[in-house]
């Protein structure tokens with residue numbers, strides 16, 4: 001098939017490819033790093049392989065793409081084709097995320113989930129506000145927090 005995607009379409013498709021280094025994740029990492037926090041990335045020995053781990057503070061951070069992780073928000077739209085395939089796949093991701101989160105919490109980890117829509121799209125709060133809430137979570141003692149767009 002001929003390559004007929006515009007750069008915008010290609011960029012959109014690429015944004016849907018599950019990658020370890022998504023842009024929202026890089027933003028969160030940078031926000032933490034510039035404030036002096038040090039962390040490890042994608043630790044395979046932890047449930048769900050959290051994107052960012054601050055071991056001493058026992059904090060695991062997931063930066064979830066709203067499509068892949070089936071977020072109930074404006075960024076999520078089930079594709080019109082192969083709908084059953086996507087539904088099955090995304091449902092499995094949701095179950096896996098839930099299991100990982102429960103398992104981490106049982107082991108005493110504090111878990112922060114930052115949804116893509118907290119940083120991207122028309123419903124996003126301003127990024128600075130999101131970063132402040134991330135830092136507050138890391139420094140505090142809350143056990144669980146999700147940050148999302150409206």
Ligand SMILES: [Zn+2]
Nearest residue numbers: 066071073117
């Ligand atoms: Zn979302």
